[in-house]
Amino acid sequence: MHLFLLGVSHQTTPVELRERLDFATKGLDAALAALSERSSASEAVVLSTCNRSELYVACDEVSAARSDLLEFLAEYHGLEAAEVAPHLYERVDAAAAQHLFRVAGGLDSLVVGEPQILGQVKDAYAAAAGGRTVGPVLNKVFPWSFTVGKRVRTETALSEGAVSISFAATALAKKIFGDLKGRTVLVIGAGEMGKLTTQHLKAQGVERMLITSRTLAHATALAESIGGTPVPWQDLLATLGRADIIITATGSTLPILTRSQVESVMRGRRNRPLFFIDIALPRDIEPAVGDLGSVFLYNIDDLQAIVKENLTRRAAEVSRAEGIVADEVRKFEAWLSARGAIPTVVALRQRFETIRRHELDRLQPKLAGLPPEARTRVDEITRLLVEKLLITPTEQLKSIPDPERVRTYADALTRLFALDAEEPARGEPGRDSAARRADDAGTSRTP
Amino acid sequence: MNTIPLLLYLAAGVLYAAHFVTRNVTVGRSSTALLAIGALAHTFVIGMQTMAAGHVPIAGTTQAVSTFVWLLALAYLYMEMTTEERALGVFIVPLLVALQSLRALNPVVEKRVPILESPWFGVHVASLLFAYASFALACVIGITYVLLFKEIKAKHLGFFYKRLPSLDSLDLMNARTVTLGWVFLTIGVLVGTIWAAEAKGGPIFDPRVQAMSLADPKILGAVVCWAIYTFALYARRLGWGGQRAAYLSAIGFAIVLFNFVPIGYFLTRSHNFGG
Numbered sequence: 001m002h003l004f005l006l007g008v009s010h011q012t013t014p015v016e017l018r019e020r021l022d023f024a025t026k027g028l029d030a031a032l033a034a035l036s037e038r039s040s041a042s043e044a045v046v047l048s049t050c051n052r053s054e055l056y057v058a059c060d061e062v063s064a065a066r067s068d069l070l071e072f073l074a075e076y077h078g079l080e081a082a083e084v085a086p087h088l089y090e091r092v093d094a095a096a097a098q099h100l101f102r103v104a105g106g107l108d109s110l111v112v113g114e115p116q117i118l119g120q121v122k123d124a125y126a127a128a129a130g131g132r133t134v135g136p137v138l139n140k141v142f143p144w145s146f147t148v149g150k151r152v153r154t155e156t157a158l159s160e161g162a163v164s165i166s167f168a169a170t171a172l173a174k175k176i177f178g179d180l181k182g183r184t185v186l187v188i189g190a191g192e193m194g195k196l197t198t199q200h201l202k203a204q205g206v207e208r209m210l211i212t213s214r215t216l217a218h219a220t221a222l223a224e225s226i227g228g229t230p231v232p233w234q235d236l237l238a239t240l241g242r243a244d245i246i247i248t249a250t251g252s253t254l255p256i257l258t259r260s261q262v263e264s265v266m267r268g269r270r271n272r273p274l275f276f277i278d279i280a281l282p283r284d285i286e287p288a289v290g291d292l293g294s295v296f297l298y299n300i301d302d303l304q305a306i307v308k309e310n311l312t313r314r315a316a317e318v319s320r321a322e323g324i325v326a327d328e329v330r331k332f333e334a335w336l337s338a339r340g341a342i343p344t345v346v347a348l349r350q351r352f353e354t355i356r357r358h359e360l361d362r363l364q365p366k367l368a369g370l371p372p373e374a375r376t377r378v379d380e381i382t383r384l385l386v387e388k389l390l391i392t393p394t395e396q397l398k399s400i401p402d403p404e405r406v407r408t409y410a411d412a413l414t415r416l417f418a419l420d421a422e423e424p425a426r427g428e429p430g431r432d433s434a435a436r437r438a439d440d441a442g443t444s445r446t447p
Numbered sequence: 448m449n450t451i452p453l454l455l456y457l458a459a460g461v462l463y464a465a466h467f468v469t470r471n472v473t474v475g476r477s478s479t480a481l482l483a484i485g486a487l488a489h490t491f492v493i494g495m496q497t498m499a500a501g502h503v504p505i506a507g508t509t510q511a512v513s514t515f516v517w518l519l520a521l522a523y524l525y526m527e528m529t530t531e532e533r534a535l536g537v538f539i540v541p542l543l544v545a546l547q548s549l550r551a552l553n554p555v556v557e558k559r560v561p562i563l564e565s566p567w568f569g570v571h572v573a574s575l576l577f578a579y580a581s582f583a584l585a586c587v588i589g590i591t592y593v594l595l596f597k598e599i600k601a602k603h604l605g606f607f608y609k610r611l612p613s614l615d616s617l618d619l620m621n622a623r624t625v626t627l628g629w630v631f632l633t634i635g636v637l638v639g640t641i642w643a644a645e646a647k648g649g650p651i652f653d654p655r656v657q658a659m660s661l662a663d664p665k666i667l668g669a670v671v672c673w674a675i676y677t678f679a680l681y682a683r684r685l686g687w688g689g690q691r692a693a694y695l696s697a698i699g700f701a702i703v704l705f706n707f708v709p710i711g712y713f714l715t716r717s718h719n720f721g722g
Contacts, residue, residue: 154472160609175608176599178615270686273614290600294689302602 001339002062003137004041005096006069006088007054010110013087020077021084023048028127034076036133039068043135045142047103047124049117051110056100058137062092093403094333097141101325101332104145105152106159113158113314113321118149136339141332148328155324158317161310165193166200168306169277169298173201173245176275176296184208186243187228188236189250190218193279197247198226210243212236214250240265240274247277248284259288266292279303330401337403344410345394347419352386448492449513449551455485456520456543463536467610475533479524482540486520489547493517505572508711508718513550514572515707516543519580526584530620534610538587549708567642574635575669579703581628582676585621586700589693592617596690618689625696629676636669655718665718668706675699 008021023031023046031046041057048054055073059065070088074081091099099108104121106113125142128134134142153159162168177183185206187194190213198209209228212235213219219230231239240246240262250256257276262285266274271294278285278299290297360367360382367375397413400406414420462478465471493514496504504510523539526532594607595614611617643659661667679687679695687695711718 172599172604174613175595176614178613178619271688271691272686273689296599298602305602306604 001042001058001060001137002065003093003096003141003336004057004059004062004065004069005054005091005099006066006073007047007052008084008087008089009052009054009108011108012089017084017087018051018053020079021053021073022050023053023076028124029131031076032128032131032133035069035072036131038072040064041068043138044133045124045128045138047121049120052103052108054103056096056138056141058135066090093336094329097144097332097336098325098329100141100145101148101328102322104149105321105325106149107152107318107321107325111163112318113160113163115153115159118146118153121145121149137336140335144328144332148325151324151328152321156317156320158314158321160317161306161313163307163310163314165279165300165303165307166197168303168310169197169247169279170200170204172296172298173275173277174204176273177244179205181205181207183244184210184242185245185247186210186212186231186239187222188212188246188248188256188284189252189280190215190222191249191251194247194249195222195226197249197277197279198228201245202226206245210239212239237261237265241268243274244272245275245277247279249280250284252280252284253282255284255286257285257289259286259292262289262295263292266294269294277303333403334399334401337401337406338398340403340406341397341400341410344413344419345397348393348413348417349390351417351419352390356382356386448495449547452485452489452492452517453544453547453551455481455488456516456540456547459485460537460540460544463533463540467534467537470610478536479527479533482520482536483524486517486524489513489517489520503569503573505569505576508708509550509553511572511576511711512546512708515576515579516547516550518576519543519583522577522580522584526620526624530612530616532612532616534612535584535587535591538591539584542583542587546708565642565646567638567645571635571638571642574631574638578628578631578635579707581624581631582672582696582700582703585624585628585696588617588621588624589696592621592693593690596693614689618692621692621696622683622688625676625679625692625699629673629680632669632673632676636673639666639669663718664710665706668702668710672699672702672706675702 008018010018013021028046028048031048032044035044035046035055039057039059040061041059043058045056046054047056053073055069057065057069070081070085073079073088074084100121102108104118106115106117109117121142125134125138128138128142162171173180173183180201183206185198185201185208187198187209190211202209209223209226210231211219211223211226211228212231212233213222214233216230216232222228223230236256240257248256262274273294273296276285276289276295276297278297281300283299285297285299287297287299289295360379367378370378393413397406397409400409459478459481462474462481466475466478493504496510503514505514519539520543523536527536591607591611592614595611595617598604598606598608599614643656646653646656647659659666661670675695676699679692679699682695683692
């Protein structure tokens, strides 16, 4: 059984094609149903985010799975296979697991360390588990990837620190005000930049948004689009007293708020902190405002400096995160190759058991004269003998880390014990009685 | 016997420091566990001394300090559980270690003088110790508030920014602990006043009781503390939150500690009831 991955991501594919390969719009359930209908793979998970569309399957034949998945991908989205093929990447077994672990850990993301991806991987697995398209391999590797994601998040600083201006501003606001629910944000200037930051703050729970602009119509328009209240420009100073967070993003060439203006506002606020986020260029707020007690003033350069520092820190954590991934991939590889040995081990055990029963049946006439305890003992001894003979080879086989070598050994065993041959027919008739006797032995041992 | 909790507090303190620097979750949990075990061991020690002496060991300064340490450990653990915030442990636990070592170095067995055989005594000391524990927490919270405030203000987001809760929640925790401490300080001082007045006219003559007046440094210290914390609470309504409240609670606790230990050992003539 192989783990096989076929997909596209922001690393290999332009956004126009990624959009067309997106599974989220029609729903993962539909995609999973369509996929399991047409592919030869026994297990499947579809991972679809705005940056990637990936198919994870467990299959016996990689080449068959490859052509199945390519066909499915093209057909499902109404594209030509030749159009899609050059952008695809594929991974097999440990390499596929490594890819999934890196994705879950945020190492393959556009912004390294972004935390949403782990939730998306979990959702993809949950959809597949709900649609019953997962089995022993994917049931192992996906939950494993959650562990990797969690380890990366807790053991490294890969996801730490804001890496965009808006997130940096929001993180600061939370550090000052704690919970942002019940806080009031005042946006001065109705430009794009102010809108973005306001949306982030809103996502963090801010409920009251006041928007003001020299042109009231602009303020009204922005207020409508983000769900705030427009405030006339002449009420600006009066409104300052009610706000906790102030975002300024006007095109004004002169400062619109001076130190003395803010100072007069602060007196009425009884020193409650006021957080100014000045993302305008040139600046909207006189730098001296930042000298006032209980006032925090951050301009766009300050925020950019934070972002830059955080990006540097994340980059420094990448190698540690990769180390965690490599560590887990090694463990997964061992699991996978141990799994490769399972059919051989099972066949070997069956073969030994058949021989044992066959011999016991053959000797039955001679054993019949013995008392029942002695017969039980004979059964037990032979069983233990077989078990002891098998235990070392089984363990040895399972502990081989390299799947290729496992296959070589498994082939050798199959050959040496003729495991792929039919079982000897003459062993069959006595089988039932032997099994019954084995059961008796089992029960007689328990008092 | 008091060295067992001391050693556990010490080990917890080391782990809290390690947790503060590395922010490793396992180290954090272990530090909490160790502190809890220390507090439990301390409970046993105090319980056994109570059994041996027939009363809670709080008469002498040293014993009272140890009981204070125990209360502070419990109060801190409670705060940690309710706020899920263990960044302050690194500031609190060293205080536990320092004060508990006073007890460990001075293993006297308490004998209670007859004047203290009064139900007022337990209420008086217990309320004050609890008040002191609250003020200790308020002080530590205030210090961390100032540290974080300065980092954000100076735009050097670093060590404390990553490790401390928000300014708002620190301020809220400070307000709560000061209020709680103030309530118990008020109860403790009131009960002490009533009891002293009663004892002065009572059948037992004790020079220490006669010395109980505002002129005694220990009593004066307590009144000064009460005035500071009363002001701190009232001033919050006037906008003295945040940094100013933080500084006030640091000054207040400095006086509490000074009044508790050096004055308690060397200067008071009214409150020296044992080692």
